[in-house]
Structure formats: C-alpha cells, structure tokens
Amino acid sequence: MGGEINLINSIPLTTIKASTPASGRLSHDRPASGVRSVRWPIDTRSINLQYTVMMNSSPGPEQGVALVTGATGGLGRALVELLALRGYRVIAAARNPDRLPGIAGVTSLRLDVTDRRSIEAAMPALRAVDVVINNAGLNLGDGIAICRDPEAAEREMQVNFFGPLRLARAMVPLMKERGGGAIVNILSLLALAPLPLCGSYSASKAAAHSMTQAMRAELRRWNVRVIGVYPGPIDTAMAADLPEPKEPPSAVALAVVDALDGGQDEVFPGAVAQDLGAMWRANPKALEALFAGTN
Numbered sequence: 001m002g003g004e005i006n007l008i009n010s011i012p013l014t015t016i017k018a019s020t021p022a023s024g025r026l027s028h029d030r031p032a033s034g035v036r037s038v039r040w041p042i043d044t045r046s047i048n049l050q051y052t053v054m055m056n057s058s059p060g061p062e063q064g065v066a067l068v069t070g071a072t073g074g075l076g077r078a079l080v081e082l083l084a085l086r087g088y089r090v091i092a093a094a095r096n097p098d099r100l101p102g103i104a105g106v107t108s109l110r111l112d113v114t115d116r117r118s119i120e121a122a123m124p125a126l127r128a129v130d131v132v133i134n135n136a137g138l139n140l141g142d143g144i145a146i147c148r149d150p151e152a153a154e155r156e157m158q159v160n161f162f163g164p165l166r167l168a169r170a171m172v173p174l175m176k177e178r179g180g181g182a183i184v185n186i187l188s189l190l191a192l193a194p195l196p197l198c199g200s201y202s203a204s205k206a207a208a209h210s211m212t213q214a215m216r217a218e219l220r221r222w223n224v225r226v227i228g229v230y231p232g233p234i235d236t237a238m239a240a241d242l243p244e245p246k247e248p249p250s251a252v253a254l255a256v257v258d259a260l261d262g263g264q265d266e267v268f269p270g271a272v273a274q275d276l277g278a279m280w281r282a283n284p285k286a287l288e289a290l291f292a293g294t295n
C-alpha cells in the first residue's frame, strides 16, 4: 500500500521502514544521498505503530506520575494514552476537563497554563508529579511584522513560552525536594528556523527552545532532566490546513515516551523532523532559506 511522496525537492529525505516491534522504536533506513522522495507505506506503518504500542504496553512496573498539559488536543491525547499504557499514572490537564476523554486510570485536572491562579489551584494535585509534559500550544497562523491580529504574538507567547515557564517554576521546587524529575517541552522545528506564515508562533517556540536549553543546564545538578521535542507537521487540528506528509500523533507520542524512558534530551520525531533537524545542524541558514522559500 506504499506510495512515493515528493516532499521537499531540495533535500535528501529518509526512507521510512516499518517500525521494529521488538525494540518498540521507529527505525529509519538512510538512503544514499541525493534521494529526493520518501517511501511512505502509510497503512502498513500505522498498523505497525499500533502493534509497537501494544508490544510495549504489557503491564509494566509503575513508572511514576506524568502530567500532560493540553490533553484535549491531538498530541496531548496520544501522549496520555501511551503513558497510561506504559505504566505511568497520568494526570491529563485541560482548560475544560469536561472535554477530556475518559481513560481508565487517568485523572483529569483543570489547568490553564496562561493563568497563574489556575496553576496555583492545581498545585495540590501536582505534588507527586515526576514528569511534566508541556504540550499545550497555540498557533494563530499569523505573520510577525505584518500581521492580521496585533495581539496574536502575545497570546502565543503566553501559551507556548510563559505557560511552560510558569509551570516549571511551580514544579521545580517540588522536583528538587523529591530528588529529581523530568520536564518535556513540546517545541517545533519552527523553533530552529521560522516559517514566515506563522512568524509569531515560530518566535514563541524559539523562545521556548532557548528556555529549554537554559533549564537543562540549570536543573541538571538537581537531577531534573529537560527534554526538547522538535516535531515537523503532526496530523492534528493545529495542522489541519497543512498538506501531507504529517506524522501521526501516536508516532510522535511514541518517540517522546521512548526518549523519556531512554536517555535522549532532544527528540526529532519522524522522518521529516529528523531530516530537517539534520539539515539545521549542518547548515542553519539552509533551513531558514527553505522555510522562507528563498532557497
């Protein structure tokens, strides 16, 4: 059922191989350089992902308590489901918890990351949290110097930068007391180079990327891991207007939880994120030019 999808003409991309159930991790075969398309057997891959999740989901030892913000969204929900399957006790947080799907063993929590009082009110429920996943996000699809809504940049910064910052400042003292923990920040490739069509969103993710690096350095001595996640397009409401290819939320969740259970502190989930991440590492200006359409 595979197809050949031409992604971005100017960069070598990855041939995705079916995931490896035994390891539970996605495997990627690097083709010879110069390959300009990705073979994407979407149906098979999706089936394999489901299988992989199941293989990793036999009742395991309890992993700790994980908080996921923005759990009504596409990636948030996938993270909640996978963490629960992996043996975490999960707290699913949302501005409106009535919109959270009922999942056995998952606790719901009301939390608006832009509201200090909402975070204060949630703290009694967060005392035992080992892992904070800052997943809540807002992309208003606006420009930066030329914009439709002059308030957009501020609203995006409130959710994408100040939200994780507020939550980290509330949670870190508790993690220090408990001897450690982990903070996972769901960022974006656009944190590394901006897409002008959503310039203010990109800037907010870039700020959150820098915050992630600073926190990682600051909190290492307290045994608090800080993980940055840099996805490309994910098949959720936020990317509804984007063309394929988009990574399934379950695949992104799998890469995130694998990093959490493994030792990585940076995650580029899926073939597009891995290839564009590699391009950025080799030549940051090339990624900037690609997103700006000036390459």
Ligand SMILES: NC(=O)c1ccc[n+]([C@@H]2O[C@H](COP(=O)([O-])OP(=O)(O)OC[C@H]3O[C@@H](n4cnc5c(N)ncnc54)[C@H](OP(=O)(O)O)[C@@H]3O)[C@@H](O)[C@H]2O)c1
Binding pocket: 069, 070, 071, 072, 073, 074, 075, 076, 094, 095, 096, 099, 111, 112, 113, 114, 134, 135, 136, 137, 138, 139, 159, 186, 187, 188, 189, 230, 231, 232, 233, 234, 235, 236, 237, 238, 239
């Ligand atoms: N989709 C992509 O292509 C893509 C690519 C790279 C990175 N990301 C990042 O992945 C993360 C998840 O996004 P998604 O793709 O799953 O998008 P989504 O379906 O739009 O979900 C976004 C979630 O954030 C929540 N949220 C927004 N403002 C909030 C606030 N003030 N307090 C608490 N929660 C708030 C939303 O809750 P409500 O239900 O209350 O609105 C929703 O649950 C985001 O950080 C996003 O920036 C997405």
